[in-house]
Amino acid sequence: MLKLALLASGRGSNVEAILRACADTSRPLGAKPVVLLSNVRGARCLDLARDAGVPTVLVEHGDHASRDAFDRALLAALAPYSPDLICLAGFMRVLGTRFLATYPGRVLNIHPSLLPSFPGLHGARDALRHGVRIAGCTVHLVEEGVDSGPIVAQAAVPVLDTDTEESLARRILEQEHRIYPEAIALFAKGAVRIEGRRVLRTPSGGEADGAP
Ligand code: GRF
Numbered sequence: 304m305l306k307l308a309l310l311a312s313g314r315g316s317n318v319e320a321i322l323r324a325c326a327d328t329s330r331p332l333g334a335k336p337v338v339l340l341s342n343v344r345g346a347r348c349l350d351l352a353r354d355a356g357v358p359t360v361l362v363e364h365g366d367h368a369s370r371d372a373f374d375r376a377l378l379a380a381l382a383p384y385s386p387d388l389i390c391l392a393g394f395m396r397v398l399g400t401r402f403l404a405t406y407p408g409r410v411l412n413i414h415p416s417l418l419p420s421f422p423g424l425h426g427a428r429d430a431l432r433h434g435v436r437i438a439g440c441t442v443h444l445v446e447e448g449v450d451s452g453p454i455v456a457q458a459a460v461p462v463l464d465t466d467t468e469e470s471l472a473r474r475i476l477e478q479e480h481r482i483y484p485e486a487i488a489l490f491a492k493g494a495v496r497i498e499g500r501r502v503l504r505t506p507s508g509g510e511a512d513g514a515p
Contacts, residue, residue, distance in 0.1 A: 304333060304334065304335050304491075305334040305335070305387045305388055305487070305490060306335065306337045306384065306385060306386050306387045307321070307325070307334050307336045307337060307387070307388050307389075307390055307487065308336075308337060308338050308339075308340060308381050308384060308388070308389045308390070309321060309336055309338070309339045309340070309348075309352070309357075309390050310339075310340050310341070310342075310377075310394040311339065311340075311346065311348035311391075311392045311393050311394055312341060312342055312343045312346055312348070312393055312394050312395040312396070313343065313346055313348060313393050313395070314347045314348070314393070315346065315347050315348025315349075315351045315352075315392065316393075316476060316480065317392035317393060317413055317479055317480065317483055318348045318352065318392050318393075319351050319480075320480035320481075320483060320484060321336065321390065321392065321483060321484055321487065322336060322351065322352070322355045324484035324487075324488075325484075326355070332484060332487060332488045332491060333488060333491030333492055334388070334487050334488070334490075334491040336352070336355070336357045337357070337358070337384040337385075337386055338357065338358050338360060338381065338384040338386065339351075339352035339357050339358070339359045339360070340360045340361075340362060340377065340380055340381060341359070341360075341361055341362075342362055342363055342364050342394070342395070343363075343395075344361055344363060348392070349361070358384070362376050362377055362380050364396055370397070370399040371399055371400075371401055373396065373399070374398065374399040374400075374401040374402040375401065377398075377402055378402060378405055386406075387409065388409050388410075388411065388490055389406050389409060389410040389411070389445075390411050390412075390487065391411065391412040391413070391445065392413060392483070393413075400447060403445065403447060408444060408497060410444065410445040411442055411443070411444060411445065411455065411486060411487070412442070412443055412444075412445050412450070412452070413441070413442050413479050413482075413483050414426060414440060414441045414442075414443065414450050415427055415472065415475045415479065416429065416430055416439065416440065416441065416475075417430075417437070417438065417439040417440070417441060417457055417459065418441040418443060418450055418454060418457075419450075419451070420433075421433070422449055422450035423449065423450065426438075426472075426475070427468055427471045427472035427475055428468045428472075430462065430471065431466060431467075431468055431471055435462060436461065436462050437459050437460070437461060437462065438459070438460050438461075438462050438471060438475060439457055439458050439459040439475060439478065440457065440458055440460075440475050440476075440482065441454055441456070441457045442455045442456040442457075442482055442483055442486040443455055444497070444502065453497060453499075453500045453501065453502050454500075454502060455486045455489070455495065455502045456482045456485060456486040456489075457482070458478035458479075458481065458482045460474050460475050489504070
């Protein structure tokens with residue numbers, strides 16, 4: 304069973320989707336959340352984890368003078384849970400070298416655009432303003448540099464003429480909730496092989512090429 308640490312800052316809808324997928328005995332994910340860490344006191348993601356019986360930790364970034372000090376605090380908070388995979392789910396802080404070196408190739412993030420297009424804070428808004436006809440979301444490995452690591456999974460969403468930022472973001476989010484648990488399942492099955500920037504499916508994954 305792959306042990307997951309979930310890191311989140313806000314409403315936690317991706318956390319909710321991952322918790323639900325992990326609890327679904329009809330489609331075992333092969334992963335279980337062992338801790339939820341938030342940097343925001345009172346964030347909804349903390350309540351969701353508590354309600355699911357998952358231990359929670361609060362590490363507030365304001366208490367730390369530098370990114371490295373924050374990294375150390377995060378690492379110290381996670382260490383007792385020995386996570387195998389770190390899943391960022393709306394975690395609004397950039398992780399530093401120390402953190403990433405501790406969990407090499409083991410930190411995932413979900414982003415609301417088809418990377419490498421539209422990195423940054425406003426994936427849906429930027430896609431709409433640019434006029435693309437296809438938007439989407441990406442699960443990627445985290446490396447230094449924002450929204451730039453190797454891509455694990457993506458899902459496309461058509462942009463409708465009637466879309467507002469909110470309606471597009473909502474449809475993208477539905478896909479996030481689908482592909483994030485699927486990406487975690489690939490890691491749980493040991494069904495991925497990383498070659499440079501490419502995250503390839505291994506035959507044991509049982510997925511056809513290109514899926515999910
Ligand atoms: C999601 O859109 C995710 O892609 C981005 O932050 C948002 C978090 O939403 N990284 P939620 O907290 O999971 O609802």
